[in-house]
Amino acid sequence: MVNEKETSKGIGVFMVTVITLIAVYIGLQFGIPWLAVLAGLSQTPAPLPGFALGIYMACALAGTLFYMSSEEERWRSFLSPIIGLFDVSSSGPGRTQLLVLILIPLTVGWAAWRILIPGSQTPTVIRVQHPGLPEKFAEIDNPYAGVSKEEREVLEREGVVLFQKNCRPCHGTMADGEGPLARGQRLRPVDFTDPGTIATVVESYPFWRISEGAAGLPSIATPWNSAMPSWSEELNDEDIWRIVMAAYRLSGTEPRLPEKLEP
Amino acid sequence: MRRCTVKYPGFALLLGLLVTAPTQVVAQWYDLNVSERPSSDNLDLEIGRDIYQESCWFCHGEDGDGDGPISPYLFPRPRDFTMGSYKLRTTQSGELPLDEDLFRTITLGIDGTAMPGWEPHLTEEERWQVINYIKGFASDLFEDEFFDPYQAIVAIGNPPNGSEADLVAAGKIVYDENKCWECHGDFGRGNGERASGLTDDWNLPIMPANLNVGWKIKGGISPEELYLRFSTGLDGTPMPSYEATVSEEERWQLAYYVASLVGDVESDRSGDGVIIKAHKVPGSLPTKSTDSEWDAAQEIRVPLTGQATYAPRWQIPAVTDIAVKVLFNEDEIAFRLAWDDRFADTTSADSVLVLAEGWTADDTYPVLFPDGQRMRGYFSDAVEVMIPVRYEDSPILPHFVYGNPGNPVDLWRWQADWQYKYGSNESMFELRANGVESPPKLHDIESQKITGDGAWVDGRWTVVIRRPLNTNTGNDEVQLHSGSLIPLAFHVWEGNNGETGLKMSLSSWTFLDLHEPTEISIYLVIILIILIAALLEFKIILWVRHRAVSGKSVGEGFSSMINKG
Numbered sequence: 001m002v003n004e005k006e007t008s009k010g011i012g013v014f015m016v017t018v019i020t021l022i023a024v025y026i027g028l029q030f031g032i033p034w035l036a037v038l039a040g041l042s043q044t045p046a047p048l049p050g051f052a053l054g055i056y057m058a059c060a061l062a063g064t065l066f067y068m069s070s071e072e073e074r075w076r077s078f079l080s081p082i083i084g085l086f087d088v089s090s091s092g093p094g095r096t097q098l099l100v101l102i103l104i105p106l107t108v109g110w111a112a113w114r115i116l117i118p119g120s121q122t123p124t125v126i127r128v129q130h131p132g133l134p135e136k137f138a139e140i141d142n143p144y145a146g147v148s149k150e151e152r153e154v155l156e157r158e159g160v161v162l163f164q165k166n167c168r169p170c171h172g173t174m175a176d177g178e179g180p181l182a183r184g185q186r187l188r189p190v191d192f193t194d195p196g197t198i199a200t201v202v203e204s205y206p207f208w209r210i211s212e213g214a215a216g217l218p219s220i221a222t223p224w225n226s227a228m229p230s231w232s233e234e235l236n237d238e239d240i241w242r243i244v245m246a247a248y249r250l251s252g253t254e255p256r257l258p259e260k261l262e263p
Numbered sequence: 264m265r266r267c268t269v270k271y272p273g274f275a276l277l278l279g280l281l282v283t284a285p286t287q288v289v290a291q292w293y294d295l296n297v298s299e300r301p302s303s304d305n306l307d308l309e310i311g312r313d314i315y316q317e318s319c320w321f322c323h324g325e326d327g328d329g330d331g332p333i334s335p336y337l338f339p340r341p342r343d344f345t346m347g348s349y350k351l352r353t354t355q356s357g358e359l360p361l362d363e364d365l366f367r368t369i370t371l372g373i374d375g376t377a378m379p380g381w382e383p384h385l386t387e388e389e390r391w392q393v394i395n396y397i398k399g400f401a402s403d404l405f406e407d408e409f410f411d412p413y414q415a416i417v418a419i420g421n422p423p424n425g426s427e428a429d430l431v432a433a434g435k436i437v438y439d440e441n442k443c444w445e446c447h448g449d450f451g452r453g454n455g456e457r458a459s460g461l462t463d464d465w466n467l468p469i470m471p472a473n474l475n476v477g478w479k480i481k482g483g484i485s486p487e488e489l490y491l492r493f494s495t496g497l498d499g500t501p502m503p504s505y506e507a508t509v510s511e512e513e514r515w516q517l518a519y520y521v522a523s524l525v526g527d528v529e530s531d532r533s534g535d536g537v538i539i540k541a542h543k544v545p546g547s548l549p550t551k552s553t554d555s556e557w558d559a560a561q562e563i564r565v566p567l568t569g570q571a572t573y574a575p576r577w578q579i580p581a582v583t584d585i586a587v588k589v590l591f592n593e594d595e596i597a598f599r600l601a602w603d604d605r606f607a608d609t610t611s612a613d614s615v616l617v618l619a620e621g622w623t624a625d626d627t628y629p630v631l632f633p634d635g636q637r638m639r640g641y642f643s644d645a646v647e648v649m650i651p652v653r654y655e656d657s658p659i660l661p662h663f664v665y666g667n668p669g670n671p672v673d674l675w676r677w678q679a680d681w682q683y684k685y686g687s688n689e690s691m692f693e694l695r696a697n698g699v700e701s702p703p704k705l706h707d708i709e710s711q712k713i714t715g716d717g718a719w720v721d722g723r724w725t726v727v728i729r730r731p732l733n734t735n736t737g738n739d740e741v742q743l744h745s746g747s748l749i750p751l752a753f754h755v756w757e758g759n760n761g762e763t764g765l766k767m768s769l770s771s772w773t774f775l776d777l778h779e780p781t782e783i784s785i786y787l788v789i790i791l792i793i794l795i796a797a798l799l800e801f802k803i804i805l806w807v808r809h810r811a812v813s814g815k816s817v818g819e820g821f822s823s824m825i826n827k828g
Contacts, residue, residue, distance in 0.1 A: 227568075227572045
């Protein structure tokens with residue numbers, strides 16, 4: 001009787017381990033990418049890179065094993081179904097047992113296949129979408145910040161024309177990243193209506209991005225994939241500020257307010 | 264001639280139906296979810312004007328004359344609303360459009376043009392409001408009862424009976440008999456003999472649609488929508504209405520035929536993946552695009568866009584996709600590059616000049632069609648493969664528009680003008696670029712190892728480019744090694760579209776996988792690994808049984824676990 005009780009407990013401990021690891025995997029693979037979407041930071045889920053997933057899963061496995069082996073009774077219960085799998089009675093293995101015993105070497109073979117004959121994979125590029133704002137630009141303020149409502153309306157309308165002429169081909173008439181030239185660009189033009197983009201940064205950030213374009217990006221932001229021109233070569237600062245204001249107007253967003261330290 | 268004639272028996276009946284609920288019927292044709300059109304009494308011109316003067320005016324003009332500040336950079340040009348002339352209608356040729364026709368265009372936008380779909384940006388009510396305002400630009404027409412478009416709706420009826428295959432086959436005959444090929448070409452690529460030199464009512468150059476590229480067919484690709492285009496014509500363009508000359512049944516057949524030419528629109532819209540898997544062949548590589556060796560290679564369609572990073576920026580690229588196949592053997596690599604191009608531009612004004620022209624701009628944006636027509640004989644068609652010279656050394660790639668100073672790219676270019684003038688042996692150039700400060704420079708003559716050949720058939724170029732994987736010249740041209748992903752990109756120039764230098768179509772970085780076929784020994788190794796695993800497993804079973812016999816059993820056994828489970 002005691003034996004039977006122990007066994008059922010053992011199955012429980014082992015299954016708990018398996019279920020925990022599956023839950024952790026699902027959480028990492030599907031939960032984390034969607035968190036950013038649910039929090040309104042991004043419109044598309046951002047998958048966890050493969051190596052990060054591997055590290056987290058290894059941690060989860062080590063942690064579970066550590067917990068299971070911390071008490072002798074629990075450790076024995078944990079091991080019992082594993083050893084039980086290989087405990088073939090003299091009358092031969094049961095049907096399920098046989099199936100599992102056949103599957104194990106095949107799984108090993110499949111893993112070897114995956115390693116020895118790799119398929120083509122898209123190279124994983126870890127790209128920082130919002131690299132830090134260079135200090136030089138952090139100190140710049142919008143010269144039109146204090147203008148009257150009427151003046152602002154005029155500046156924004158001038159900015160809209162500049163935006164439609166220079167930015168629209170890629171970023172779209174309504175700043176949604178769906179311009180006619182967007183289709184052929186693998187690094188898609190930014191969708192400013194996405195609340196995770198220009199709404200999360202201060203105004204001098206888009207001013208920097210427009211001024212310096214791809215050439216001003218650090219290599220963590222893969223400048224070689226970006227079609228963004230360095231507009232300071234062709235437009236003056238006043239026009240670039242007009243475009244910044246137009247981008248916020250067209251996308252229906254507001255810039256983040258700069259954090260000023262109290263004296 | 265207007266509205267007095269009832270050509271078809273069903274027309275009067277249908278008209279009666281439409282007068283009661285045109286929105287629903289039109290919505291059904293267009294597969295749109297539209298609520299009933301509000302009556303004009305419930306619409307406010309002020310509201311419509313505010314929307315128009317916020318979101319539409321910069322292209323279509325403050326006065327609706329299609330002459331907004333952005334219009335010079337667009338092709339096709341924005342619609343001039345003052346004429347009341349519209350391409351996409353459900354009304355007879357030369358008639359005004361229904362409000363529902365305008366609603367469809369505003370809602371969905373027009374792919375391949377600058378007109379976006381406004382569905383997410385304007386509410387349904389706002390779209391009706393702005394339509395009410397836009398009609399005001401031609402109020403003399405829209406307010407005249409004589410021109411009421413709701414009295415001129417084209418009969419749509421039902422497709423004739425018969426299988427789709429029969430309709431398509433019959434439609435092909437209609438296509439041939441009515442000389443659709445004169446403009447649209449034998450295969451529908453828009454390359455017919457009359458395609459060159461066509462102009463619209465504003466005397467601007469215009470091209471017949473490429474019926475193979477569904478997402479760029481402006482009025483939609485369902486048989487119903489195509490039927491409407493044949494019946495209504497595209498006002499303002501050379502595309503006439505066939506309502507009077509081709510029977511309703513034949514127009515339906517034609518609609519099914521044209522619908523059958525259109526590919527998989529959704530996959531065409533996005534293109535294929537970014538990995539181009541090269542196929543290794545044992546023998547020599549093909550020299551012609553038609554050789555059967557190409558059948559073994561996987562074809563990848565790479566989407567292209569206009570070069571917009573540096574002036575002169577190119578907003579109207581003619582070529583939007585290139586189909587790529589790659590073969591290689593121990594020594595050589597061969598690309599087969601294919602793209603739709605209505606006219607083969609095989610001559611150029613001055614080939615030496617052309618290499619450098621279009622590299623500098625007087626203004627941010629080039630003037631589109633400076634002579635008011637397509638440019639024949641100035642610029643040659645050309646294609647180019649771009650590869651980073653030092654792709655193996657660093658994960659930092661050169662910029663996808665011709666690299667950067669210090670991070671160069673090599674270019675393998677084919678030019679039609681050189682092939683047609685001096686033969687295919689002289690049509691290939693290996694060049695080096697270090698950014699866009701100056702045009703790419705030719706490699707030394709002893710480094711020129713590429714060969715190639717291009718052929719233009721029925722509105723499509725197919726060009727073969729070959730080079731040794733490793734050149735062994737002692738110079739620093741790019742060398743290709745299997746086993747790593749090799750970044751590469753593609754450039755295409757369509758001469759008569761005015762494309763040369765930086766005015767071109769280009770792709771983002773894609774990756775070439777020089778895929779070595781798996782050797783048989785690897786499969787043997789995998790089988791060996793499986794056997795070793797099975798052997799180990801057997802050992803464990805023996806060990807567990809040994810422990811059980813010696814009374815050291817830890818668990819009750821697998822079978823009991825399953826039973827409990």
